[in-house]
Amino acid sequence: MLSRTVCGADPVAPRLLRGALALLILLLIAGCAGRDGGRGERSSAPSGWNGEQGQASFYADRYHGRRTASGETHDRNALTAAHRSLPFGTRVRVTRLDNGRETVVRINDRGPFVRGRVIDLSRRAAEELGMLRQGVAEVRLSPE
Structure with a gap:
């Protein structure tokens, strides 16, 4: 204790400075990653x-x-959808099987969590497929 006050050296200060610098670097790296974890927006399916x-x-x-x-x-007027596993930003062509109508949506959510369902669409996408009245329709998903 006496040597610290005599020499004026505080061994805690360099450790705090190194810790603060490390924290600053981590924050800068995290800021560059963006919301999607640095994966970037996908335009096509994996x-x-x-x-x-x-x-x-x-x-x-x-x-x-x-x-x-x-x-x-969530914007019900956008062409977006939820899928259980496709990466966010993936664009998917959705074709309604009984009437042949199609739309292209961008995955931005997870779900649906109901057995047999493969995609949960925004209201606008459902309108384009003509499924507002029924609520559920048989579809095929394909890479865009």
Whole structure:
């Protein structure tokens, strides 16, 4: 203790400075990553994914304005959708099987969590497929 006051050296100060510098570097790196963890927005489906088939449903109006799993705010007027595993930003062509109508949506949420359903669409996407009245329709998802 006496040597510290005599020499004026405080062994704690360099450790605090190093810790603060390390924290600053981590914050800078995290800031560069963005909301999607640095993966970047995808325009097409990941390689190896050839699509799938099942039921589509659409978000209830009460979800408009709520936060999605990607951090975006859900907009019922946008062409977006929820999928269980496709990366956020992936664009998917959705084709309704009984009438042939199609739309392209961007994945920005997770779900649906109902057996047999493969995608949960925004209200606008459901309108484009003509499924507002039924609420659920058989669809094929394919890479865009």
